Amino acid sequence: MNDDAAIFWENVKKEIKSQNTTQEWIAKVSGISFNTFQGWMSKGIYPRVNEAIRIAASLNTSVEYLANGAVQNSKKPIETICQHLPKIQKHLELIKEAVKELQ
Secondary structure, eight states, rough: OOEEEEEEEHHHHHHHHHOOOOHHHHHHHHHHHHHHHHHHHTOOOOOOHHHHHHHHHHSSSHHHHHOOOSSSSSSSSHHHHHHHHHHHHHHHHHHHHHHHHHO
C-alpha cells in the first residue's frame, strides 16, 4: 500500500465520518461505482486526478486536503461560493438587462 494513497483514503474516511455520510453515497455522488471506490480504498490505490476531484467535490473539500491534510483556506469551497452568490446574482441581472437592450 502506498503511504500517500493511505493518507488520501484516511482523510476521505475522516470526512465521510464527520459529514455523517457513507462510502456508498460519496461513490454515487462522485459517479464512481461503489465496488471501484471500495477497492481503491481497501487497496490504498490513488484514484485518477479527475476522480479525485469528483471525490473531493462530493465531500465539499479540496484534493489537496485529501492528499496531505493541508487546509489552504478555513472556508470550504461551497461556503466560499455561497458567499459570492449575491454578487454573481447582481452581475447576472445586469447581463440580462444588457441582453434585453440589445434585442
